[in-house]
Amino acid sequence: MHELVRFGVSMAPELLERFDGLIRRKGYTNRSEAIRDLVRNSLVEEESQQEESEVAGTVTLIYDHHVIGLSDLLNDLQHDFYQAIVSTLHVHLDAHHCLEVLVLQGKAGEVRRIADRLISVKGVKHGKLTLTSTGKGL
Amino acid sequence: MHELVRFGVSMAPELLERFDGLIRRKGYTNRSEAIRDLVRNSLVEEESQQEESEVAGTVTLIYDHHVIGLSDLLNDLQHDFYQAIVSTLHVHLDAHHCLEVLVLQGKAGEVRRIADRLISVKGVKHGKLTLTSTGKGL
Amino acid sequence: MHELVRFGVSMAPELLERFDGLIRRKGYTNRSEAIRDLVRNSLVEEESQQEESEVAGTVTLIYDHHVIGLSDLLNDLQHDFYQAIVSTLHVHLDAHHCLEVLVLQGKAGEVRRIADRLISVKGVKHGKLTLTSTGKGL
Amino acid sequence: MHELVRFGVSMAPELLERFDGLIRRKGYTNRSEAIRDLVRNSLVEEESQQEESEVAGTVTLIYDHHVIGLSDLLNDLQHDFYQAIVSTLHVHLDAHHCLEVLVLQGKAGEVRRIADRLISVKGVKHGKLTLTSTGKGL
Numbered sequence: 378m379h380e381l382v383r384f385g386v387s388m389a390p391e392l393l394e395r396f397d398g399l400i401r402r403k404g405y406t407n408r409s410e411a412i413r414d415l416v417r418n419s420l421v422e423e424e425s426q427q428e429e430s431e432v433a434g435t436v437t438l439i440y441d442h443h444v445i446g447l448s449d450l451l452n453d454l455q456h457d458f459y460q461a462i463v464s465t466l467h468v469h470l471d472a473h474h475c476l477e478v479l480v481l482q483g484k485a486g487e488v489r490r491i492a493d494r495l496i497s498v499k500g501v502k503h504g505k506l507t508l509t510s511t512g513k514g515l
Numbered sequence: 516m517h518e519l520v521r522f523g524v525s526m527a528p529e530l531l532e533r534f535d536g537l538i539r540r541k542g543y544t545n546r547s548e549a550i551r552d553l554v555r556n557s558l559v560e561e562e563s564q565q566e567e568s569e570v571a572g573t574v575t576l577i578y579d580h581h582v583i584g585l586s587d588l589l590n591d592l593q594h595d596f597y598q599a600i601v602s603t604l605h606v607h608l609d610a611h612h613c614l615e616v617l618v619l620q621g622k623a624g625e626v627r628r629i630a631d632r633l634i635s636v637k638g639v640k641h642g643k644l645t646l647t648s649t650g651k652g653l
Numbered sequence: 654m655h656e657l658v659r660f661g662v663s664m665a666p667e668l669l670e671r672f673d674g675l676i677r678r679k680g681y682t683n684r685s686e687a688i689r690d691l692v693r694n695s696l697v698e699e700e701s702q703q704e705e706s707e708v709a710g711t712v713t714l715i716y717d718h719h720v721i722g723l724s725d726l727l728n729d730l731q732h733d734f735y736q737a738i739v740s741t742l743h744v745h746l747d748a749h750h751c752l753e754v755l756v757l758q759g760k761a762g763e764v765r766r767i768a769d770r771l772i773s774v775k776g777v778k779h780g781k782l783t784l785t786s787t788g789k790g791l
Numbered sequence: 792m793h794e795l796v797r798f799g800v801s802m803a804p805e806l807l808e809r810f811d812g813l814i815r816r817k818g819y820t821n822r823s824e825a826i827r828d829l830v831r832n833s834l835v836e837e838e839s840q841q842e843e844s845e846v847a848g849t850v851t852l853i854y855d856h857h858v859i860g861l862s863d864l865l866n867d868l869q870h871d872f873y874q875a876i877v878s879t880l881h882v883h884l885d886a887h888h889c890l891e892v893l894v895l896q897g898k899a900g901e902v903r904r905i906a907d908r909l910i911s912v913k914g915v916k917h918g919k920l921t922l923t924s925t926g927k928g929l
Contacts, residue, residue, distance in 0.1 A: 382804050386823045387795040388830070391928050396830045399837060404635040409800045414634070415829040416802070416810045417641050423813060426702070433608060435616050437573045439650045466604035468618045470571060474650030478573050478616050480606045496552070497542040502653040503555050507645045512577045512612030514805050515640040519663040524685045526692070528658050529790050534692045537699060547662045553691040554664070554672045561675060564840070652667050680911040690910070693917050709884060711851050711892050715926045742880035744894045746847060750926030754849050754892050756882045772828070773818040778929040779831050783921045788853045788888030791916040 386412070417515050425508035428486035434508045436479045436492045443473055444500035451498060455479065458491045474502075482511065524550070555653050563646035566624035572646045574617045574630045581611055582638035589636060593617065596629045612640075620649065662688070693791050701784035704762035710784045712755045712768045719749055720776035727774060731755065734767045750778075758787065800826070831929050839922035842900035848922045850893045850906045857887055858914035865912060869893065872905045888916075896925065 388396070396408070405411040424430045442448055455462050461483040468476045479495070481488045485508060496504030526534070534546070543549040562568045580586055593600050599621040606614045617633070619626045623646060634642030664672070672684070681687040700706045718724055731738050737759040744752045755771070757764045761784060772780030802810070810822070819825040838844045856862055869876050875897040882890045893909070895902045899922060910918030 380804070381801040382807050383799050383801045384807075384822060385797050386800050386826050387797045388823070388827055390794070390796050392827065392830065393796055393798075395834055395928055399834060402837075403631045406635075406637055408798060409802070410635070410637045412800050412826055412829070413802055413806065414642075415826070415833060416806065419829060420809055420813060421641055423816075433577070433614050435573060435575050435614075435645070437645055437647050439571070439647055439653070441650065463606050464604060466602060466616060466618065468601050470620065470649050471651070476571050476573075476618055476647070476650075478604060478618060480604065480614055480616060482608065493541045497544075497548070499544055499548045502650055503559055503648050504552075505645050505647055507573070507575055507643050509575050509577055509614070509643055510641050511608050512579065512614075512640055513609070514809055515577070518666070520666050520669050521661050521663045522669075522684060523659050524662050524688050525657040525659045526685070526689055528656070530689065530692065531658050531660075533696055533790055537696060540699075546660060547664070550662050550688055550691070551664055551668065553688070553695060554668065557691060558671055558675060561678075652671055679907045682911075682913055686911070686913045690918075697917055709853070709890050711849060711921070713849050713921055713923050715847070715923055715929070717926065739882050740880060742878060742892060742894065744877050746896065746925050747927070752847050752849075752894055752923070752926075754880060754894060756880065756890055756892060758884065769817045773820075773824070775820055775824045778926055779835055779924050780828075781921050781923055783849070783851055783919050785851050785853055785890070785919055786917050787884050788855065788890075788916055789885070791853070 417510075420515065421508070421510045424510065425485050428484065430485050431483070431511055432485045432488060432508050433511050434481045434488045434492070434506060436481065436495055437505050437507070438477045438479075438495060438501050439470075439503040440475055440477070440501045441473045442475045447498070447500040451477070451495065451501075454495060454498070458494075461487060461491055555648075558653065559646070559648045562648065563623055566622065568623050569621070569649055570623045570626060570646050571649050572619045572626045572630070572644060574619065574633055575643050575645070576615045576617070576633060576639050577608075577641040578613055578615070578639045579611045580613045585636070585638040589615070589633065589639075592633060592636070596632075599625060599629055693786075696791065697784070697786045700786065701761050704760065706761050707759070707787055708761045708764060708784050709787050710757045710764045710768070710782060712757065712771055713781050713783070714751075714753045714755075714771060714777050715746075715779040716751055716753070716777045717749045718751045723774070723776040727753070727771065727777075730771060730774070734770075737763060737767055831924075834929065835922070835924045838924065839899050842898065844899050845897070845925055846899045846902060846922050847925050848895045848902045848906070848920060850895065850909055851919050851921070852891045852893070852909060852915050853884070853917040854889055854891070854915045855887045856889045861912070861914040865891070865909065865915075868909060868912070872908075875901060875905055
């Protein structure tokens, strides 16, 4: 879709050989794609440290749905933040445990605060925030 | 559901005061819940470093669905790993960008390999693996 | 030195059992000490994300001292930042490679900028910043 | 010292522009050097996850030297692991707090175990392990 720019990179042969091994192990089709991923990763990392940058993120929650009132509370909380929570996926891991992934979009600082609020709920056994990008400019 | 055990923790007053501040900022209702979360985090972290431990995980992918053949390729790949990929959620971030979250369950090493394979696909702009727990014993 | 406060923590017996296993594997003498470490870790993590908080940190650099001018350049740079760089330790890893650890003290944002500047020097093969605390209030 | 190999990388102009911004902010002199650093980082990351790979590492400890017996205990412990601990740097942060950085060399698994053992000592307020490379093949 976009026209690509091409530029040269110089590297010691030993380093390039080790990199080619990593590329194979991770399944990349060529060096350019692997290098673009490293570049995008470093941009996303920088971006997600700035409170005001627009990001996408996922919050993964593990909880026991037998805990009385928990599902309702999580649902209520999510409605408080409905403008930032785009969508939710629910998986039944076993007879007790649920995994819920929420997709969020908003400023990094706000996304972090919402994640903290959900992860701190009593009955949520494990929670993790993953910040990524909205894709723009990557 | 389970009967809880209670034990005492001793702490310097200055440290406890700072911890209480953190608890408030993160939204925990009490110290026990905050400490249980720290404990569970450290167990999940140890677990996810062991190739053979049974984990749940999410892979978050950002890609441009206008890249020809990309959606089909991602779909094909996911079918290769269908036994470990439980479910998928798709969000349209803007006219170009998709966010896809996959929920995986399996051995940590295998989940990591599947994530590498998906993230390395050309056209996937950003990908991230989040390992969590199946909830058992937490 | 300080008088300790004591408070109760409640936990499911399965979780406590797993935690006791982790405590043994890591070598802690008792639960209180392990929990204090988790608490201090979470405080340090929060602190190091705030640009303005006063932190201590170490920068670890791996480089080949045969690269002409590199040692001088690193030395010059360190003098530019001498007010934040407290001290430096140098280890000869093999005939070619040096490991240098710098101890820094200052605001998190500044420490991060100095680390970026040193790690980006041509000839530095690997560099990593570790933020920790000045110990106050921990 | 080594002859460099040169290869081409293709990238969308928007991505390259953002990367050039990052390069400037971090202080790199050119794209090749920035890309080599990303490549070396990803190799070190993979390496440090493998128990058996030969690594260098630093352990940063913050402790209060007024705690009776602590300095002696840390010293004793370090002698137990003297074959892996290359050298140590000590900094007096204030009237109470010491920062000690230890440089270690050995197999990743062993370095991790030594770090756990030192960090878990009562009186050590904060400890962190940073794994890096011995430089060979980077």
